[in-house]
Amino acid sequence: MNDRRTPGYSRRALLGAGAAVAAGTVAPTVLATGGSAAPRPSAADDFALMRQQWRALHVTSGYDPADPAVARVLTRITDDGQRWWSSMAKGSGRTYLWSDARPAVHRSFAIRDSFVRLRAMALAWATPGAGLAGDATLLADTIGGLDWIVANWYDAPRPPDDNWYEWEISGPRAFNDAQVILYDRLAASKLSAYGRATARHTPRPVYTAANRALTAHVVVGRGALLSDAATVASGVAGLGDVLGYVTSGDGFYRDGSFIQHDYYPYAGSYGASILDALAPALATVAGTARQIDGSMAVNWIRDAFDPLIWRGAFMDMAMGRVISRPDEQNHAMGGYTLTAALGLIPAVPAGDQPWLRSVLKEWLLADASGDPLPDRNIPVRLTAAALMNDDTVARRGPLAVSKVYPRQDRIVHRKPTWALGISMFSSRIANYESINDENLRGWLTADGATYLYVGDGGEFGNGYWPTVDPTRIPGTTAEVRSRSAAEGRGYRSTVNWAGGATAEGRYTAGGINLAAQGSTLTAKKSWFCFDEEVVALGAAITASGGGRINTYVENRQLGGAEKLLVNGAEVVAAPGWTEVPGTRWLHLTGVGGYVFPTPTQVDFRREARTGRWTDINKHPVYAGQTGAITRTYLSAWIEHGTSPSNASYAYVLLPTATPERTAEYAASPNTRVVANTPTVQAARALSSGVLAINFWAAGTASIVTSQNAGSVVLVERPTELVLAVADPTHRASQIRLTVNTAATSVLTPDPNVQVVTLDPLTVLVNVSGAAGATRTIRLTR
Incomplete structure (x- = not known):
């Protein structure tokens, strides 16, 4: 993970390259031979084959x-x-x-x-x-x-x-x-x-998750070099401890979450390192008595990695302290993951090959950095070129999905032209990691931070982390105060709630019951993710420490002369600050629009900020990164005053919307805020018939009444209902809901959802042991 990365080459160069060179826990599968299969090679031949296949990952021939x-x-x-x-x-x-x-x-x-x-x-x-x-x-x-x-x-x-x-x-x-x-x-x-x-x-594979896979790879390699069967077997067995799902601690979870160091979402670093260790290890032992089934990695790529890679950039909210490393920013991490995944192609079963190749082709072609494999060796580049030039492999196309990662307190909501990541923490997941003098200002990166990607994936690259004001992270509600380096690192909340429910992989109700580190601030924060927009609500914003509390709608790095329009008029065209008391909508060039259902006073600032990588990362390897970096930012925020009591906010994100569309939406919105109280937050998408709710306690929102806390998404169509329910606290045993409408029959049952009555629809949802996962039932009406 710490290898340096160097500047790269164009995608055109990659496409121009010639043909490719062939280059609970589940134990690895040893693929047996027999019947009409060819005889097993001798042990000596096995070791020679291991070394040959391993070397071919670095050195090949037959190219021009x-x-x-x-x-x-x-x-x-x-x-x-x-x-x-x-x-x-x-x-x-x-x-x-x-x-x-x-x-x-x-x-x-x-x-x-x-x-x-x-x-x-x-x-x-x-x-x-x-x-x-x-x-x-x-x-x-x-x-x-x-x-x-x-x-x-x-x-x-x-x-x-x-x-x-x-x-x-x-x-x-x-x-x-x-x-x-x-x-x-x-x-x-x-x-x-x-x-x-x-x-x-x-001497042997040790540690957990990524570190175990990496030490296992070292051991497999030593065994292959020494023709030592026992050492190879030890390394393969160590990989077996990784090739599966975990239910606690470090590793991959069935919901796609990946945890390392007990409390941190880390697919964009340690998770990618597991792929990086598996690919050469599996390639080394392929075709030998120690061959390993790599099919589990396909599940990881589908659930853990694919939703988090946007146009070649790994979403920052899953990169942990790596966001503070100048040589491992999001596009570099995306390329690192892609390289490892390309190496896994020969190791996965034939039935998984079409899907995997299609997805990796999408990653290659969608990458907006110019070259997704800038510092890779010839075998990798030739493999990628062959995939890109293979007309029999269809490009998957942009991913559109709404997904909650309940085991890592993350949400991703993707449309073909934009993606939003929501980063939270709880009593289970810590706010941020800062070890080895890294990530010294990650203070608010999981306090309900929103990571909006609308462009090439570099929105949080290009020197963003050393230059952004780290006390003004988009999406967060925070106290205005100074913080010391690495303050509050590893903090886990006194509150359990973080997560949400998803319906049809398309709509999400998510939220966090925020108990801020180092502050008396508490708040109920929700995001309701629909087809065109995301409704952001805040309620019960309370603090008693005498500090000012703000909610940061946006804090965007600018590339040039982007215009900020507020209610149709340009503001802060030059560096400076202003406030607009009756803001109905705003639009930022290249980003999209923001609509306020109720006219709201919003403050705006355009400023140039200067920082250094050594401000946020004092690891010795980066000691030379002292050069000053200056970037321009546009921030927008809502002030809640000093020591607020039950303050609130509401705004709608319209990513990629034009100014005209934003103004039109403000005049005739497609969403309605149904509730925004300390007990219930809810919003409805009018055109799609979707109602999304966070019940912080028993209550009613529109036609849904809950006797328990939980997240709910109700999709109403003329002939059917879809009801999705989750327990973001991970502590409840059941959630009882009544929907004030009639259903006629169950179309798609869920064994954990008991229908008590059809008219009105009343269900008892078993969430015991669900670990925040969504339970879904589909009914006719």
């Missing part, structure tokens, strides 16, 4: 080095190899390999960086067509560097410096790769010494 797309990659491989070779210390009395990679100064990153650079040198020597291919001196210096680092650091009788991750995972993964690339030039005695060193630090 003059192909412009390939030539660009060859140039990068050559330049990288030359740079590290030229700067490497080579004298007999050396005490390090690179001056900027010394344990005494650069801590554990010296180990990782040294191995990563030696791998780059090995790749430059081994890659056909690279400028350094076959250079005998480069080969000797690369092997000499491996020998030196093993003898002096990695296998030395000393405890690891600083962070374990570089010693046990990122360092040995790069080390193993370098060995398999150079395998035919390494004496058995060297391989034995190298294997002893990696075994010292990673």
Whole structure:
């Protein structure tokens, strides 16, 4: 996860490349052979095949080095190899390999960086067509560097410096790769010494979720290099502990949630690292006695990753502390995930191949960064090019889905031209992670933060996180106060409620009962996601600490001269601040419109802000990221005053709407706020007949009465009803609802929904053990 990423090439170059090179917990499936199948190869042949398949992930042949797309990659491989070779210390009395990679100064990153650079040198020597291919001196210096680092650091009788991750995972993964690339030039005695060193630090798969998969990959690799069946078996068994669903703790959940470090949604980092570990491990053992069934990864891609990747960018709300890393921003993380997923294609069953290829083709073609695979090696780029050029694989098309991730307190609502992410926390999920001096200002990133994507996926890239005012995150209601670095990190609420219910994968009622960290502020916040719009409601906004409380409707990074129209008139055209007492609607160029059902005083500010990556990330690896970054922002907020009592707000997001459409909607809205009280918040979409409700306690909204807290979505059509119900507290046993309308029969039952009466429709919903999942019943009327 900490590998550096480099600038890339265009999608046109990727398309121009030639044909591809073939390159509770569920245990891995060992695929048996028999009957008319070919005889099993010998154990020795198995290990040779493992190394061959593993090496093919880095080095291949049969391509035209003059192909412009390939030539660009060859140039990068050559330049990288030359740079590290030229700067490497080579004298007999050396005490390090690179001056900027010394344990005494650069801590554990010296180990990782040294191995990563030696791998780059090995790749430059081994890659056909690279400028350094076959250079005998480069080969000797690369092997000499491996020998030196093993003898002096990695296998030395000393405890690891600083962070374990570089010693046990990122360092040995790069080390193993370098060995398999150079395998035919390494004496058995060297391989034995190298294997002893990696075994010292990673003797067996350990830890949970991503870290377990990564350590298992290290172990599989060591076993393949040493032709050690027991070690390969140990690594494969370790992967088996990952290839399944969990019901608590770290790992993938059936609802698509992914948790790492106990309390943090982390698909956009640790979750992607599981794919990154699985792809080469599965490819290595494919066709051997230790072959693994990789079909589980297809479920993960469908449920955990696909909804969160927008035009090549991984949604920031699932990236944890990685948002504070300049080299791992959302498009980089999207490319990292895509690369791993491409590597999984050969490992998934034939029945899953069409869907997976179609989705990955969509990811490739929808990526708006220019090149989704900027720093990947030739085999990866050729595989991607073959997929892009394969006319038998249909592009999936834009994903339209509304999805609640109840186990990670996240909601994503996607339409073909826009997507909204909603980030929350609760007694189960912490507000934000800040460890290793990273993500020092993540204070409000899960306080009901809304992440609106309408463009190329870079809305929260391009230096957003070091320059945005971190006390004014869109969607949040917060106290105006100063905060210290990493204040409140890991805070879990005293309140259980966060989540919602989804109907038909299209409509969502979501919300958070906010108990703010470090403040007396509490609030009931809801989002009702419909076809064209999202209704945002706030109620019971109360604080007693004497601070001012605001709700931040927007805080957008601007790319140029975007216009802000308020009730049709342009405001804050230049840097400055203003307030408009009777705001009915506003429109921001390139973003869309916001409509206020009741005229509301809204404050606006356009400002240039300057920051540095080291303001939000003081990890030693980023110590050089001190350059000033200046970006312009447009923010809009609603003031609730000092120590408010039961304040409220209401606004409607109209992503991608034109100014004309926004004004028209304000005059004749398609939604109506049904309730916005401390007990019930609800909104109705008029054209689709959808009523979405959050019951914070027993109450009534329109035709629905609930005897319990819960989220409800009711879809009313002329001949049918759809009723979706969830318990965002994860603590209730049942929810009893009465809908003041008649149904005639049950069309699609749910074993957890008991129909008490059809007229009026009364149901008893069993939510015990549902962990926030939605229960749905469809009826005729």
